[in-house]
Amino acid sequence: MSLSLNQWTTRQWSVAEAVDGCVRHGLEAIGLWREKVAEQGLAESVKLVRAAGLRVSSLCRGGFLTAGGLPGEQGRTAFARALEDNRRAIDEAAELAAGCLVMVVGGLPGVRPGEALPAEGFTRDLAGARERVAEALAELAPYAGERGVKLALEPLHPIYCPDRAVLSTLGQALELSLPYPEEQVGVVVDTFHVWWDPRLFEEIARAGRRIASYQVCDYLHPLPEDVLLGRGMMGDGVIGFPPITRAVLAAGYTGDIEVEIFNADIWAADPDEVVATMKSRYAEVVLPAS
Amino acid sequence: MSLSLNQWTTRQWSVAEAVDGCVRHGLEAIGLWREKVAEQGLAESVKLVRAAGLRVSSLCRGGFLTAGGLPGEQGRTAFARALEDNRRAIDEAAELAAGCLVMVVGGLPGVRPGEALPAEGFTRDLAGARERVAEALAELAPYAGERGVKLALEPLHPIYCPDRAVLSTLGQALELSLPYPEEQVGVVVDTFHVWWDPRLFEEIARAGRRIASYQVCDYLHPLPEDVLLGRGMMGDGVIGFPPITRAVLAAGYTGDIEVEIFNADIWAADPDEVVATMKSRYAEVVLPAS
Numbered sequence: 389m390s391l392s393l394n395q396w397t398t399r400q401w402s403v404a405e406a407v408d409g410c411v412r413h414g415l416e417a418i419g420l421w422r423e424k425v426a427e428q429g430l431a432e433s434v435k436l437v438r439a440a441g442l443r444v445s446s447l448c449r450g451g452f453l454t455a456g457g458l459p460g461e462q463g464r465t466a467f468a469r470a471l472e473d474n475r476r477a478i479d480e481a482a483e484l485a486a487g488c489l490v491m492v493v494g495g496l497p498g499v500r501p502g503e504a505l506p507a508e509g510f511t512r513d514l515a516g517a518r519e520r521v522a523e524a525l526a527e528l529a530p531y532a533g534e535r536g537v538k539l540a541l542e543p544l545h546p547i548y549c550p551d552r553a554v555l556s557t558l559g560q561a562l563e564l565s566l567p568y569p570e571e572q573v574g575v576v577v578d579t580f581h582v583w584w585d586p587r588l589f590e591e592i593a594r595a596g597r598r599i600a601s602y603q604v605c606d607y608l609h610p611l612p613e614d615v616l617l618g619r620g621m622m623g624d625g626v627i628g629f630p631p632i633t634r635a636v637l638a639a640g641y642t643g644d645i646e647v648e649i650f651n652a653d654i655w656a657a658d659p660d661e662v663v664a665t666m667k668s669r670y671a672e673v674v675l676p677a678s
Numbered sequence: 679m680s681l682s683l684n685q686w687t688t689r690q691w692s693v694a695e696a697v698d699g700c701v702r703h704g705l706e707a708i709g710l711w712r713e714k715v716a717e718q719g720l721a722e723s724v725k726l727v728r729a730a731g732l733r734v735s736s737l738c739r740g741g742f743l744t745a746g747g748l749p750g751e752q753g754r755t756a757f758a759r760a761l762e763d764n765r766r767a768i769d770e771a772a773e774l775a776a777g778c779l780v781m782v783v784g785g786l787p788g789v790r791p792g793e794a795l796p797a798e799g800f801t802r803d804l805a806g807a808r809e810r811v812a813e814a815l816a817e818l819a820p821y822a823g824e825r826g827v828k829l830a831l832e833p834l835h836p837i838y839c840p841d842r843a844v845l846s847t848l849g850q851a852l853e854l855s856l857p858y859p860e861e862q863v864g865v866v867v868d869t870f871h872v873w874w875d876p877r878l879f880e881e882i883a884r885a886g887r888r889i890a891s892y893q894v895c896d897y898l899h900p901l902p903e904d905v906l907l908g909r910g911m912m913g914d915g916v917i918g919f920p921p922i923t924r925a926v927l928a929a930g931y932t933g934d935i936e937v938e939i940f941n942a943d944i945w946a947a948d949p950d951e952v953v954a955t956m957k958s959r960y961a962e963v964v965l966p967a968s
Contacts, residue, residue, distance in 0.1 A: 559876070
């Protein structure tokens with residue numbers, strides 16, 4: 389287990405710069421984003437991480453599978469398109485030998501991430517949207533399995549239920565994963581999303597080796613106006629990390645601990661300083677006292 | 679079962695005005711707030727609702743029980759003060775013959791509702807804060823029982839976990855209530871707070887007659903900057919009400935359905951228009967098609 393830089397934390401950096409940054413700061417692993425990999429080129433990205441000897445702890449992200457809940461042809465087209473895009477994401481994860489492909493499953497059909505509700509053309513059928521995710525998973529899990537890629541279902545904080553993920557708790561993610569082999573479908577424990585959950589410790593224990601990724605960042609209070617950016621450096625918010633870290637380790641997790649922060653101030657700061665702070669906070673705040 | 683106006687929805691109105699408004703619009707029940715009752719006077723408020731023949735579907739609110747989690751003398755004093763204030767709230771609920779006293783249990787010890795995190799003097803011990811709530815309940819439930827008042831534990835949306843309620847799901851509220859007789863401690867189902875919960879329908883069924891109050895309002899998307907005001911008129915947000923209403927009724931709930939909306943635009947509008955809209959939306963959007 390070691391600290392991994394999710395490259396969205398140092399969003400100014402390209403893949404090449406983030407790989408260099410990891411090496412410079414003595415990190416052994418990196419979490420990559422598809423957009424950044426596309427900018428760098430997939431083959432070049434593979435070459436860079438291999439040459440640097442880094443593990444790719446995760447690739448972010450697949451998902452957005454719920455649009456199939458729209459009626460008729462529109463829904464069928466959206467569903468087919470989402471599956472196709474996710475197959476490409478799985479292929480990329482395989483090329484990069486990523487530890488997992490993080491899946492953000494999508495919100496209510498027709499509600500676009502970060503945008504206001506459309507006047508029409510969306511549905512309030514939350515249960516139906518959740519069924520669409522299960523259906524998509526049935527298509528994608530075998531495809532991932534054949535390529536040696538693990539899909540990591542990420543429950544998002546319930547604030548994001550309308551537009552980003554109808555997957556809202558670790559228990560729900562775990563239930564979705566159970567029909568599939570452990571090496572095909574796992575779950576993400578991201579402290580920002582799950583810290584409030586009264587069933588958290590029970591579900592972490594139940595998840596056991598299904599935990600495909602442990603991501604840490606803090607939950608700011610109050611949240612900024614754009615709630616997507618309410619993630620903070622560990623120690624700047626309300627989360628008590630040690631009990632969560634201890635539970636994840638006790639469940640048998642042996643992967644890297646990734647720091648993924650969406651935060652306007654952190655994105656504006658010098659990435660090298662961000663990584664230095666991340667390292668010290670990780671040691672002071674995230675790890676349980678031994 | 680009938681529609682009840684929670685008076686915070688028409689916040690401009692005093693108790694006297696809200697009682698008049700209910701009568702004018704043909705409503706049979708009202709949800710009162712302690713602040714408004716104090717302004718009107720408790721005895722006068724009792725007289726007004728009796729003369730109008732209204733049921734008091736709920737009194738809002740008791741709670742804020744977690745400050746006892748602060749260390750030492752500060753914690754002990756805060757805990758004693760919170761208990762004392764809650765006993766007064768119970769007395770008031772008894773006088774008003776309120777259907778229940780709604781309990782908003784409080785956030786992390788030392789974090790004040792709606793305020794930024796203090797530089798020091800708060801705790802991240804969420805599990806401990808939750809234990810303080812259980813301890814306070816053990817003190818208050820018998821006191822309420824002796825006065826014929828039902829405490830209604832309200833799980834709040836996880837966004838409010840830092841500063842308003844460490845009670846975050848219906849299942850968690852139900853577990854807290856189980857050691858006490860049904861007539862002493864129940865739970866609130868407020869659509870805004872629980873609509874996203876993947877276990878919602880299971881927990882509503884399990885709660886059964888423990889459901890002390892069913893409150894409805896919509897969940898706006900995106901939320902406004904002050905997330906406290908993200909509650910909307912039914913039909914203006916993302917919630918699909920009929921399945922939830924159907925489940926609450928199937929669980930055996932026979933009380934009133936209260937509309938409680940915190941929303942700057944609605945507070946600024948003509949209260950009579952708000953009540954008229956509330957009535958039509960209730961019929962169109964909240965009730966399940968028969």
